[in-house]
Amino acid sequence: xxxVTQAQTEISVVEKEDVTLDCVYETRDTTxxxxxxxxxxxxxxxxxxxxxxxxxQNEISGRYSxxxxxxxxxxxxxxxxxxVVDSAVYFCALRSNTGNQFYFGTGTSLTVIP
Amino acid sequence: xxxxxxxxxxxxxxxGQEVTLRCKPISGHxxxxxxxxxxxxxxxxxIYFNNNVPIDDSGMPEDRFSxxxxxxxxxxxxxxxxxPRDSAVYFCASSLEIIxxDTQYFGPGTRLTVL
Numbered sequence: 001x002x003x004v005t006q007a008q009t010e011i012s013v014v015e016k017e018d019v020t021l022d023c024v025y026e027t028r029d030t031t032x033x034x035x036x037x038x039x040x041x042x043x044x045x046x047x048x049x050x051x052x053x054x055x056x057q058n059e060i061s062g063r064y065s066x067x068x069x070x071x072x073x074x075x076x077x078x079x080x081x082x083x084v085v086d087s088a089v090y091f092c093a094l095r096s097n098t099g100n101q102f103y104f105g106t107g108t109s110l111t112v113i114p
Numbered sequence: 115x116x117x118x119x120x121x122x123x124x125x126x127x128x129x130g131q132e133v134t135l136r137c138k139p140i141s142g143h144x145x146x147x148x149x150x151x152x153x154x155x156x157x158x159x160x161i162y163f164n165n166n167v168p169i170d171d172s173g174m175p176e177d178r179f180s181x182x183x184x185x186x187x188x189x190x191x192x193x194x195x196x197x198p199r200d201s202a203v204y205f206c207a208s209s210l211e212i213i214x215x216d217t218q219y220f221g222p223g224t225r226l227t228v229l
Contacts, residue, residue, distance in 0.1 A: 035217065035218075043203060043222065043223055043225070044220065044221075044222045044223065045205060045207075045220035045223075046220075047217055047218075047219060047220075050217050091157070101159055101162070101170070102147075102159065104156065104157045106156050
């Protein structure tokens, strides 16, 4: 069974604080893909990152970084020095190599307080 | 480059009316997905197409919902008759699908309100 769990429903931080959004996944596949999407208040879903299961290297993009650990089935997302524009709902998703379906977590709503 | 295009962006209709949502995928993408998002159920996959052929429609709620993809650049999701519980944001997404695990790119969504 494929499943993505985002245990944090809502997080509030003060601007410039660092924040980590957790994502834990379940799959029996050896090849799979993990994604993060951002949904700002305007409502669109914006693609942030895609990782495949064979690449455990952490990735950094500006203030964003991702920590992929197969040993704990986690793909956590950290925002450094958060800004008000980071306020959004963030979704983690899993896609196996054997099907087309995405399995989305329930999302984490991040509010950055100025 | 144009992303996924959806129309209309907002739709308000009365119960019992037919509603048609439209989607134009990114040019060259072979797979198209329809999702529904509500507060209660989150993001739900309704149906997806590969090379214009419906592959999995197990997420379609009931017979009132139907989807078509007559060509590679156009898809519709129709609800007939609509009910208040159909009120949601409907997203269309597309991916290359030449290789597995391709990223899905989402359209801006259609916010449907059924009164």
